[in-house]
Amino acid sequence: xxxxxxxxxxxxxxxxxxxxxxxxxxxxxxxxxxxxxxxxxxxxxxxxxxxxxxxxxxxxxxxxxxxxxxxxxxxxxxxxxxxxxxxxxxxxxxxxxxxxxxxxxxxxxxxxxxxxxxxxxxxxxxxxxxxxxxxxxxxxxxxxxxxxxxxxxxxxxxxxxxxxxxxxxxxxxxxxxxxxxxxxxxxxxxxxxxxxxxxxxxxxxxxxxxxxxxxxxxxxxxxxxxxxxxxxxxxxxxxxxxxxxxxxxxxxxxxxxxxxxxxxxxxxxxxxxxxxxxxxxxxxxxxxxxxxxxxxxxxxxxxxxxxxxxxxxxxxxxxxxxxxxxxxxxxxxxxxxxxxxxxxxxxxxxxxxxxxxxxxxxxxxxxxxxxxxxxxxxxxxxxxxxxxxxxxxxxxxxxxxxxx
Numbered sequence: 001x002x003x004x005x006x007x008x009x010x011x012x013x014x015x016x017x018x019x020x021x022x023x024x025x026x027x028x029x030x031x032x033x034x035x036x037x038x039x040x041x042x043x044x045x046x047x048x049x050x051x052x053x054x055x056x057x058x059x060x061x062x063x064x065x066x067x068x069x070x071x072x073x074x075x076x077x078x079x080x081x082x083x084x085x086x087x088x089x090x091x092x093x094x095x096x097x098x099x100x101x102x103x104x105x106x107x108x109x110x111x112x113x114x115x116x117x118x119x120x121x122x123x124x125x126x127x128x129x130x131x132x133x134x135x136x137x138x139x140x141x142x143x144x145x146x147x148x149x150x151x152x153x154x155x156x157x158x159x160x161x162x163x164x165x166x167x168x169x170x171x172x173x174x175x176x177x178x179x180x181x182x183x184x185x186x187x188x189x190x191x192x193x194x195x196x197x198x199x200x201x202x203x204x205x206x207x208x209x210x211x212x213x214x215x216x217x218x219x220x221x222x223x224x225x226x227x228x229x230x231x232x233x234x235x236x237x238x239x240x241x242x243x244x245x246x247x248x249x250x251x252x253x254x255x256x257x258x259x260x261x262x263x264x265x266x267x268x269x270x271x272x273x274x275x276x277x278x279x280x281x282x283x284x285x286x287x288x289x290x291x292x293x294x295x296x297x298x299x300x301x302x303x304x305x306x307x308x309x310x311x312x313x314x315x316x317x318x319x320x321x322x323x324x325x326x327x328x329x330x331x332x333x334x335x336x337x338x339x340x341x342x343x344x345x346x347x348x349x350x351x352x353x354x355x356x357x358x359x360x361x362x363x364x365x366x367x368x369x370x371x372x373x374x375x376x377x378x379x380x381x382x383x384x385x386x387x388x389x390x391x392x393x394x395x396x397x398x399x400x401x402x403x404x
Contacts (some may be wrong), residue, residue, distance in 0.1 A: 106382035360373055
């Protein structure tokens with residue numbers, strides 16, 4: 001028997017009321033969802049949303065606020081204050097550091113250390129954090145061109161994460177949640193040029209960006225939409241993880257990040273190294289053109305800072321390598337050839353973890369040794385970087401001269 005008109009109306013009212021009841025239940029239960037911190041961008045693929053905030057629970061519970069210019073940093077003015085040294089730091093999620101409070105991340109530690117030691121006499125020091133999760137060296141170059149110069153920095157630090165940045169500079173190996181959304185640079189002959197094909201994605205069309213931003217505004221007000229977004233985000237991450245695992249298996253390795261511990265054999269990895277070095281030269285040219293100085297800082301990888309030496313040795317045996325410093329050495333030698341000073345954090349942080357028998361990654365017994373730096377890791381990294389910069393300043397050398 002076909003439903004009556006009254007039954008259809010009743011069914012429609014139930015369907016309309018269901019989301020309202022769910023909304024009320026979520027609010028009464030004070031259910032919180034991680035905020036939408038990232039939005040679409042036609043030049044960079046994605047950016048941090050200006051003034052976005054909320055509780056991030058991925059690795060540990062941390063309240064996050066993005067500043068008015070779209071970075072995980074204190075509020076900064078474009079105009080540089082008088083009698084001030086400004087340091088701009090480019091990087092990915094290790095620099096963005098959503099897992100710790102802004103005043104505890106390594107950029108803040110560097111700022112405090114340089115100020116406390118009076119490394120630049122009576123001049124103030126500001127260390128500006130331009131890190132964004134998932135960014136490759138290509139996106140860091142574009143961020144430098146489009147955003148960083150507005151702040152008139154004296155020194156640019158490229159915080160290079162060897163475990164991620166090198167592979168992420170080629171589409172085949174990029175382990176971002178959506179690798180197709182990343183901008184890439186490719187060689188045409190001997191010239192490195194931007195591959196702008198990612199801008200043809202539907203999600204990056206101007207009208208779609210407007211709709212996504214409108215959806216974000218609505219999402220901020222409706223818990224049901226937040227729940228749907230959280231489920232979609234979880235699904236995308238699971239798909240991305242499966243894709244990364246599949247690419248690793250096809251490449252003949254357990255983990256794509258392990259490919260940096262020996263000379264590249266795969267064509268894609270050789271291309272990744274070549275593009276990475278080319279991008280660093282592009283950054284060097286930009287920095288020189290703007291009268292600033294440049295330093296590369298290679299961030300320590302998780303295996304390098306395992307406090308248990310036996311566990312570290314076991315991993316090296318498994319990988320078939322004598323040490324875990326191939327990427328550090330290669331970048332250091334590249335810097336020496338090209339006149340770019342390099343700070344390798346691996347040795348300093350490895351020694352710290354061993355001496356204190358502490359994990360610099362992870363936040364509890366379930367994830368120690370995994371994930372991003374905790375407060376101890378950020379403090380150790382910031383102190384090591386500050387020591388190099390301070391030594392250069394106190395020896396009346398250019399800011400980027402002393403090598404660690």
